[in-house]
Amino acid sequence: MSLVEIFSEEFSKLTVTGDGFTEGETFTGALILDSSSEEDSKLVRKYTLTVSPDVDLSYGDVFKRVSDGSAFQITGEDTGESPDMATFSFRQFSAEDYDDSTTVSGSLTITDGTSTVILPLGTDYTIQKKRIGSTATASDGTTVLDVIGSKITFSVGDIKLSKATLEVLISMIEASPFLSVTYPDALGSVTADFLFDIPKIKACEFDDEGVSEWYAVDITATGKEVE
Numbered sequence: 620m621s622l623v624e625i626f627s628e629e630f631s632k633l634t635v636t637g638d639g640f641t642e643g644e645t646f647t648g649a650l651i652l653d654s655s656s657e658e659d660s661k662l663v664r665k666y667t668l669t670v671s672p673d674v675d676l677s678y679g680d681v682f683k684r685v686s687d688g689s690a691f692q693i694t695g696e697d698t699g700e701s702p703d704m705a706t707f708s709f710r711q712f713s714a715e716d717y718d719d720s721t722t723v724s725g726s727l728t729i730t731d732g733t734s735t736v737i738l739p740l741g742t743d744y745t746i747q748k749k750r751i752g753s754t755a756t757a758s759d760g761t762t763v764l765d766v767i768g769s770k771i772t773f774s775v776g777d778i779k780l781s782k783a784t785l786e787v788l789i790s791m792i793e794a795s796p797f798l799s800v801t802y803p804d805a806l807g808s809v810t811a812d813f814l815f816d817i818p819k820i821k822a823c824e825f826d827d828e829g830v831s832e833w834y835a836v837d838i839t840a841t842g843k844e845v846e
Contacts, residue, residue, distance in 0.1 A: 629685040632676075634728070634735055642683070646674045650684065650691070650714070666691065666714045674710065678784040679726075679737035681717050690717035692737075696783060727775065728801040729815075731791045736784055738838070743776035746802065748846070771811065771842035773802060777821070782832040785818065792817060797843055813840035 628650060632643035648670035655664045668691075670676065680693045695713040727738040748769040780788070791798055792815045801810045819837040 630682045631685060633681040633683050633690060646670060664716050668712045668714050669709050672708050672710055676712060677787055678781040681737065691715065692717040696781060729788065730799050731795055734787050734791055736788050738775060738778055746771065746773040768845035770845060773840055775838045777835050778838065780834050780836050782834065785834050785836060788818065800840065812843040814843060815840045
């Protein structure tokens with residue numbers, strides 16, 4: 620099969636929801652299987668996806684191969700330039716088979732309706748209800764809280780984001796701090812609007828080739844609605 624024939628494969632971007640997927644824009648590209656191995660009793664297949672420079676993809680994005688419906692997730696990007704001998708410009712991403720079991724238990728989807736960032740969750744993920752209200756001092760000197768309700772807050776600590784993904788997330792927050800979030804809780808998957816703080820950037824590192832930039836980030840947000 621020629622490069623042109625491989626490159627003509629059709630894919631579509633997917634937005635993960637609590638009920639499955641919502642299909643988005645389509646694009647063409649070449650998806651090549653690089654390796655296949657067993658990790659923690661699970662088959663892990665790693666791919667390289669090659670697309671044209673105008674295709675909008677970033678870390679965490681999920682996409683589907685139209686021909687057979689197989690779903691994949693972007694795990695990184697080679698930010699190097701196309702080699703001089705190449706006759707066309709392109710972008711390359713690493714990808715793996717998408718594990719839909721992470722929709723509820725292992726991922727956080729943040730969107731402003733146009734851009735979407737999907738964050739894989741680790742052990743440092745906290746979600747809780749916090750009481751809100753006003754405080755006053757009683758005649759006996761004790762402090763009382765007049766509770767008017769509660770709000771959901773969440774934090775994701777020490778998550779590793781690529782430079783491109785972090786830039787998308789920060790630009791969404793700066794443009795509109797209230798973003799829609801689909802998050803896991805004890806009862807399943809929930810979608811609600813949250814007010815985001817600007818992410819706290821703790822460290823920066825480069826991949827093995829010294830090309831891609833990655834950042835350790837803390838993310839916090841508070842629910843918009845009072846419960």
